[in-house]
Amino acid sequence: MKHFTDLKDISSKDLRKILIDAKIRKKKRSKLSILKPDNDAPLKDKLLIQMFEKTSLRTRLSFYLAIKQLGGGTITLRSNELHLGKGSESLEDTAKILSTYGDGFMFRTDSDKKVDSFKKHLSIPIINGLSPSSHPTQVLSDVFTVEEIKKKPISDLNITWIGDSNNVLNSLIAASVKFSFKLNIGCPKKYEPKKFILDWARSKNKKIHIFNNAKKAALNADVIFSDKVISLNDKVNKKIKLKHFKDFKIDKNLISYAKKNCIFLHCLPRGSEVEEKVFKSSNSKVWLQALNRVHVQKSILLYCFGKLR
Numbered sequence: 001m002k003h004f005t006d007l008k009d010i011s012s013k014d015l016r017k018i019l020i021d022a023k024i025r026k027k028k029r030s031k032l033s034i035l036k037p038d039n040d041a042p043l044k045d046k047l048l049i050q051m052f053e054k055t056s057l058r059t060r061l062s063f064y065l066a067i068k069q070l071g072g073g074t075i076t077l078r079s080n081e082l083h084l085g086k087g088s089e090s091l092e093d094t095a096k097i098l099s100t101y102g103d104g105f106m107f108r109t110d111s112d113k114k115v116d117s118f119k120k121h122l123s124i125p126i127i128n129g130l131s132p133s134s135h136p137t138q139v140l141s142d143v144f145t146v147e148e149i150k151k152k153p154i155s156d157l158n159i160t161w162i163g164d165s166n167n168v169l170n171s172l173i174a175a176s177v178k179f180s181f182k183l184n185i186g187c188p189k190k191y192e193p194k195k196f197i198l199d200w201a202r203s204k205n206k207k208i209h210i211f212n213n214a215k216k217a218a219l220n221a222d223v224i225f226s227d228k229v230i231s232l233n234d235k236v237n238k239k240i241k242l243k244h245f246k247d248f249k250i251d252k253n254l255i256s257y258a259k260k261n262c263i264f265l266h267c268l269p270r271g272s273e274v275e276e277k278v279f280k281s282s283n284s285k286v287w288l289q290a291l292n293r294v295h296v297q298k299s300i301l302l303y304c305f306g307k308l309r
């Protein structure tokens, strides 16, 4: 059994194995209808328990489909309906019950500490479905999408992030180390990545290129990533923060600094950081990006259950 809580903790070899498996599985099931399990149904009769302390559309649905297509099933809990959420049961006892009834636990939370505590007390694998410090399932899936579209290893490409330094970017930085790709970040000075993630990248001898100028960051990019300026439960003055990002909007002019066939990716939901024209342009691959979460999360589940080929 293995946990999947942060790309930083998983070897490059295992991450690559997950992507290879996802590619094979995606190809094999191209003719199967959405709920039909893969022919080998490797997680037959397994139960994935999902719990959300924050809103979600994609993560919820893609994990539902992922476990179904592996032959298993899922139940989704809302934290405010649990004793734990109401403060009348300990996390330790909750973890014990989750481990008694379920085979895996997918958790979206506002607390990295809770992820660590569950990890300590669960005897089943935990998958981080977004926490303040990372969004690992999203970014691993995004690496898959980039390689699927570009038909080359991500290490051969220039990757740019324009936007806030948030959980998704932390995971992208981790991915840039694990998959050895060049990463440019464009953000206002005040919103540069946190010290803990830059120190970690530095400890791996990785240079992350940070620009306080969006055009410089976008120059020659093969891929431009972005995300909402205001993340879920972001406790900031929204108006002021949005103002700080006014020169970091992804519009046609900014895209013209990237390579001609540059693709635009966004984990969604989106805000005002991307112009409608870019979002709906042929550069934008956001719908395929969302779909691929199903395929990659299947292989993440297999990794966690010790069933990856």
Ligand code: CP
Pocket (backbone or CB within 6 Å): 055, 056, 057, 058, 059, 060, 130, 138, 267, 268, 269
């Ligand atoms: N990208 C993503 O995680 O979307 P949801 O918040 O809808 O799950």
Ligand code: NVA
Pocket (backbone or CB within 6 Å): 130, 135, 166, 167, 168, 227, 228, 230, 231, 232, 233, 267, 268, 269
């Ligand atoms: N950074 C965003 C990602 C949403 C999927 C957030 O944390 O809200």
